[in-house]
Amino acid sequence: MTKVYNKNDADAHLVMLVAEGDEKAFEQLVHKYEQAVFSTIYRYVGNWDDVEDLAQEIFLKVWRNAKKFKGKSKFSTWLYRIVVNHCINYRRKHKHRYRQVSLDELTEKGVTPESLKVTPDWEQRRRVELVRKAVDELPDRQRMALVLSQFEGRSYKEIAEIMKVSLSSVESLIFRGRSSLREKLAKAF
Amino acid sequence: MKCSQIKKKLSAYLDGEMKVDERQMIAGHLKTCILCQEELAALSKVKETFSVLDGMEVPPYFMTRLRQRIKDEKFLATRPMPILEKIRRVAFSAAAFAGVVVSLFMGSQMGRTLYQELANDTQPVSVENANILGFGSFEEFPEGSLSDVYDELIKGGNNG
Numbered sequence: 001m002t003k004v005y006n007k008n009d010a011d012a013h014l015v016m017l018v019a020e021g022d023e024k025a026f027e028q029l030v031h032k033y034e035q036a037v038f039s040t041i042y043r044y045v046g047n048w049d050d051v052e053d054l055a056q057e058i059f060l061k062v063w064r065n066a067k068k069f070k071g072k073s074k075f076s077t078w079l080y081r082i083v084v085n086h087c088i089n090y091r092r093k094h095k096h097r098y099r100q101v102s103l104d105e106l107t108e109k110g111v112t113p114e115s116l117k118v119t120p121d122w123e124q125r126r127r128v129e130l131v132r133k134a135v136d137e138l139p140d141r142q143r144m145a146l147v148l149s150q151f152e153g154r155s156y157k158e159i160a161e162i163m164k165v166s167l168s169s170v171e172s173l174i175f176r177g178r179s180s181l182r183e184k185l186a187k188a189f
Numbered sequence: 190m191k192c193s194q195i196k197k198k199l200s201a202y203l204d205g206e207m208k209v210d211e212r213q214m215i216a217g218h219l220k221t222c223i224l225c226q227e228e229l230a231a232l233s234k235v236k237e238t239f240s241v242l243d244g245m246e247v248p249p250y251f252m253t254r255l256r257q258r259i260k261d262e263k264f265l266a267t268r269p270m271p272i273l274e275k276i277r278r279v280a281f282s283a284a285a286f287a288g289v290v291v292s293l294f295m296g297s298q299m300g301r302t303l304y305q306e307l308a309n310d311t312q313p314v315s316v317e318n319a320n321i322l323g324f325g326s327f328e329e330f331p332e333g334s335l336s337d338v339y340d341e342l343i344k345g346g347n348n349g
Contacts, residue, residue, distance in 0.1 A: 060259070146239065174200045175199070178200055185235065
């Protein structure tokens, strides 16, 4: 049976070749999306250590399952779906790593002694740390929806396809995520 | 539309994710509602603050390591199964099958033995045990009792 790929998807032909075991086609796809995948994972997961392993698992899944890609959605949608599932599963398995210091504890007075504030960009780094901590405390799906919308430039409709939820759910996730961040960051800044 | 409903739409408005008519309706509301204007400004600030989250550069040897893993997977998929592994699999299947057969055989033997014991058991129940077990319920009704009268009635007796 011949698969019919989406003609609007520039990656469709490459995926067809990967399904036949073409490593060169696979490398082209990896080069195209590796930066976006790494950044998404890092912004979602929040620590350096496991980003590369996760990225490898994601692309290996693409390699193993290229034959199962039916072409009903774009390849990028399919890829991001794999990214979302892996990231959410990773967080659930490693919950203990994220119960270290809460945002409230981090913003207590006296956590960072004045003597340590020596670098000019200390304020910027502290800001990033506080934002990261606030994001870490968001529920998984709100966090993912925000990352996909703000950093990957995905439309709400694309996010709905990736996360397999309705458009109104995406609106709600992003609205609630931003509202939560607003409350958390108001205390911090 | 009430402010509470408008507020829920402000994120989508900020991200340009609205149909034209809905966008115009919200824009019209914002011109006159200071509270919703403040809400929009706050969401905009959150969006800007969120953007400080940095990404991550791809490590230089990522592709090399990925290629190696694909090679390893291809090798594992094509190599012949080691003899020990084949023996292990056959032994496991045989053991599982034997376990099922033995369980069925033992169950059947136990069932047969129990049936024979029950069939050979002809000892009458003692009076004491009969009372304990309520076998006294099978004695005749006391004469003149309501139960006795009813019993005679259903047997077609002469009681009036």
